[in-house]
Amino acid sequence: MKYVFILVLLIIAGAGALMGGVVAFRWVNNMTQTARIQPGERVFSMPSGVVPRGGSLIVPKEQREIATKTPNPVKVTESSLTIGRQQYQTFCVPCHGPEAKGGTTGPVATKFIPTPDLTNAELQKQRTDGYWHSYIVAGGAIMPAYGEALSSQEAWHIVNYLRSLAQK
DSSP states (O other): OHHHHHHHHHHHHHHHHHHHHHHHHHHHTHHHHSOOOOTTOOSSOOOTTOOOTTOOOOOOGGGHHHHHTOOOOSOOOHHHHHHHHHHHHHHTHHHHOTTSOOBTOSTTGGGSSOBOOTTOHHHHHHSOHHHHHHHHHHOOSSSOOOTTTSOHHHHHHHHHHHHHHHHO
16 A cells, blocks of 8 residues: 555646746747747738837838828928937937038948938939938838838928038
8 A cells, every 4th residue: 555655746846846847948949939029019011001109100121112102291491400400319310411412421321332422413313302202210131220210291391401411
């Protein structure tokens, strides 16, 4: 009888150890099995055509031809140029430089491909306001997208500021 009792205890202890091992294994490997989420990263893809409250539709860079036809809803005023200058200094100066002359005038641009001269009259003629807005919001080949950092309105202010630089 004594041996049967010890055998039952060993079976129960073995089952407990096995269940404890499974829990420990799952606990240790949990981080390798769960989805990795970075700050600012979307956990799920948004349905197509969804627009945030108070926002506007962001046309993807693959459909830039559609965005180029979008007219600039923000009138060129002194306050628009001031806001555009402030946003340009925050987001654009690191690559395009303080005068928007491009090349390697920005501190970050010295490490990458030289940026274009945004004050160039020929370049300004080739690009519509909608194109500039799309490039700022959706990004480009090398340029990052600022659609989540800037509102659409602020991007239009930057476009107005860039247009004012070409006139000087």
